[in-house]
Each structure stands twice: as C-alpha cells, then as structure tokens.
Amino acid sequence: MKIVSSLAMVVAVGSIAGCATSPEQITSVPLNATKHNASSIAQATLAPMGSQTDLWLFVSGVPIETSVPARLYTYVYSGHCGGLGAKPVYELNQSVSTEFYSPMPGFHLKKNVPVAYDTLRSGGYALVVKQAPADGGQDIFCGNLG
Secondary structure, three states, rough: HHHHHHHHHHHHHHHHHHOOOOOOHOOOEEEEOHHHHHOOOOEEEEEEEOOOOEEEEOOOOOOOOOOOOOEEEEEEEEOOOOEEEEEEEEEOOOOOEOOOOOOOEEEEEEEEEEHHHHHHHHOOEEEEEEOHHHOOOOOEEEEEEO
C-alpha cells in the first residue's frame, strides 16, 4: 500500500509539473526516518522551475508527541545525511503547516528551494525534516538530494 501511495504521489507531481519540465527531470528522493520516527517513511519529489526547484514532500507519519496539526520544518544542508554541514544552507520554512492534498494518509507539503534543480542534484546536499521546536525540534527524516 505504501508503494502504491508513493507511486500515486509521483504521478500526481508529474502531472502538476508537466507543463514546466520534462519527466526525466522530476526526481523522487526517499527520506530515511531517524531513530525519533523509526516506523515512518517519507519521500521528496523535486522538479525544476526556472532558477529554482519545486519540492513536494510526502510524510507517512510523525512521532506520537507531535502537536496537531503537525508543523514540519525543512532544511537543505550541505553534505550528506551521515555528515551534515553545521548550519542549513536553505531554510524552507515559509510555511510549516501540513496539508492534505489527497485521500492518501499522511502529510503533504509543497516547498520552493531558491536554487536551481541541477545544483541540488549535483551532489553535496541533503534534505532534513524536523519537528517543530515546541515538539522537541528533533530531526525525523533525512535524504541525500544528489
């Protein structure tokens, strides 16, 4: 079921981004759960939008102590999930509220990264999803973008 949901999300994102990009430029990146959210899965889908990158985030679940509605903070770090830079290079927190765009369970967010798709995909960047500071601010997912 989770694979079907993920596939549906990729198809939906492809449909949305289809006007601006070709299918080979839409990339899905699995995000690995940390020990704080071990039973959940997540996926980021990236698509070029001129000099920026659109990012759709699907999260299957959050730690039980997370407030409702869930507030998820996302960051792009230099490095990789096993060795992140000291500070994020991009904070993607214009909006942190999760939304439901489909009947699939889980949380969905749309973000805009102020850097070109090719730069993000060139290696050396990781996406981190964190709980809100009020919920502990723990890293709950990480995925290498390149």
